[in-house]
Amino acid sequence: MLTDLLGIPPQVLFGQLMLGLINGAFYAVLSLGLAVIFGLLNIVNFAHGAFYMLGAFATIFITQYLGIGYWGALIVAPLVVGAFGAVIEYFLLRRLTGVDHLYGLLLTFGLALVIEGTFVKMFGASGVPYPVPEQLAGGVNLGFMFLPWYRAWVVVASVAICIATWLLFERTKIGAYLRAGTENPKLLQAFGVNVPLLTTLAYGYGVALAAFAGVLVAPITQVSPLMGSNLIIVVFAVVVIGGMGSIMGAVVTGLAMGVIEGLTRVFWPEASATVIFMVMAIVLVLRPAGLFGKTA
C-alpha cells in the first residue's frame, strides 16, 4: 500500500480526504456566490464574508424569535440576507457602475468592516453557539472515521445548491438574460429587458448563497462576528484559481482545494493554511485567467 509506504495509516488519509471534501463543499458554495457576482456585476465582493456571517447570525435570530428552527432558517435566512444584499446593490453599488473595479472592492471591504465591527460590539468576538438540529445529531462510524450526520448533510446540501445554480444560469431563460447582460447590457436593454433589476437580483442571489453557507456552518463552528473574515481570503484564492466569474470553475475548484488542503494536513500540517495560495501562485503564472477562465 502506498499509504503504508509513506508511514501514514489509511484511516488518517481517508479521514482527511473526507473532511477536505466537506470543507471543499463550503468553499464551493461561497466561491460560487463570488463568481456569480463578479461574472455578472464585475464587482469584487469583499463583503461576502460578512454576508456569510450574517447568514449564520440570522439562523440564530430566526430560531430564537420566529421559532421555525434550523430547517426554516435554511430558507428564510438566505432570503432575508439576500434582500439586504439587493438593497445594498440598489443604493450603493449601482453608483459605481462604469468606474474601476477597485472602487467596488473598497466599498464592499468597508461595508464588511462596518458590519463585522457592529457585530463584535454587540456580541463580542467569542460569538454564540448554535446546536446541531436534532434530526442530524450523532453520526456513523465509517471504519476509518466517525462521520457526523450533519457533515454529510452539508455536502449533500452544498452540491445540490451548486447544481441548482448551474442549471439556473445555463438552462433557463432568466439565466440566458443574465449571461447576455454581462456580454452587452445596452443591447439587452434595447430588447426591453430590465437590466438594472436583473443586476440587483443577481447580486441578491450571490449574497443569498453566502448566507446559505452561513446557515450550513452555524451548527459546526461558533457563530462569531469574525468567522467570515477568516475565510474570505481563502475563498477569493479559490475563485482566482477557478477563473474569475466562472460558475463551473468556482464549484470544481472549491471541492478540489478542500481535498488538497485535507491532503496537506496529513503530510505537512503547518502548510495547510497556505497551500491554496501556493496553488494560486502557480496557476497565475501558468494560466493567468484561471483554470476555467476564458483567456482574453
Next chain:
Amino acid sequence: MSILKKLSLSVSAVAMMASAAAAEISDGIVKIGVLTDMSATYSDVAGQGTVVAAQMAIDEFNGTVAGAPIELVTADHQNKADIAANKAREWGDTQQVDAFAELVTTSVALAVFEVAKQQNKIALVSGAASSPLTSDACIPTGLHWTYNTRALAVGTGSAVVKEGGDTWFFLTADYAFGEALQADVTRVVEAEGGKVLGAAKHPFPASDFSSFVLQAQASGAKVVGLANAGGDTINAIKAANEFGLVAAGQKIAGLLVFLSDVHALGLETAQGLQMTVSFYWDMNDETRAWSQKFFDQTGKMPTGVQAGTYSSVLQYLKAIDATGSDDTDTVLAKMREMPVNDMFATNGILRSDGRMVHDMFLAEVKSPAESTGPWDYLKIVRTIPGEEAYGPLSESNCPTK
C-alpha cells in the same frame, strides 16, 4: 513677623514641596498605555474589559498620584507584533507614556518588551501567557502578572494525569504561546509518569478543527490537550464533541480556558471541563464587589486577564504614590518591596525575574443543574500555592534575575 507674612511663607513652602514632588513625575503626568486586542480572537478575554479594569485602578486614586494627573491611553494591536511595537515606540518616544499594560498575545508582549527595554519603561504583562517572558526572554523592566504557561501546566496538567490521563496528544496553536504551553505541560506530564504521543499544530486563529480532532482520535491518546486559547479553544471543543471524541472515551483538557469561553460555549457543552484560573469573580466579598462594579460597566463578569490588569496597574500606582516618583528604577524597586494585596492577589510577591507569584486555582465547570444563574459557572476544586504554580526563582533562566 506679621501673621500675613508667616502665612505667605508657609504657603510658598507648601507650594515648593508640592512642586518638588511633581518634579519627580516626568512631564508632570503619569501616563499608562493599555495595548490590547480590541477586535479579534482575544478581545473577549482581554479587550475593552482591560481598559475598564485599568480605569478602575486609576479611579481608586481619584485620577491623581503624587500630585500629578493620571492619564490612560489605549490602542488595538490586533494581535500583531509589528503594530504593537510601533504603537509602543510612538507612545514612549512622543507621548510621554510611562508604562505599557496588558499586552495579550505572546508575540505582542515579546515585541513590546524590546521597546520597553530600549526606552527603559515598565511593561505590565497580563494577557500574554508564555513562561519564557520571565525566563529566557525576560527584561529588567518586564513584569508578568496574571498567570503563565507553567502555572497552567501545573494546575490542569497534573490534575488530569493524577486522574489516570497518562497518554497525551496536543492540539497546539502554531505560535510562541502554543509552543510554550505544550512544552510546559509536556514537562509536567512526563514528570508525573505520563507520556506524550504527539501533537498537531494548527494555524492561529483557526475555525475548522475537524481535521486536527481526527488526528487526535487516531493517536489513541487518553487525553487531548488544547494548547490554545480564546476562539480556538471554543471551536476545538465544539469539533471534539461533534466528532464523538469524548463519547469514544477520550478526555479533553483545556489548558487555557477563560470565563468568557465558558460563557460562549454554554454550560451544556463546557460542563465538567477542568481549568486553571488566576481569578474567579465569586470567591469572596471583595472579588464579588469589584466584579459587580466591572459588570455594571461592561455587562460581563471579568476574566482573570482583566482582573490582573487592574491589579498590575494598581500596584504600579501604589509604588508611585509611595515614592513620589515615576522614575522606572525607583518605581520598580518599590513595586517589588511591597507585597501585592488587592482583590486579585493576597501577599503576591514580585520576583526579580519579573514574575508576580500568587496563588492559582484549579476549577471545574459546573453542570447546568449546579449553576444557579448567569455567570455562575465555576467551582474551585483546589488552591495551588504560588510557589508550586510558578516554581522557584532558580528555575528561571532570566539573566538579570
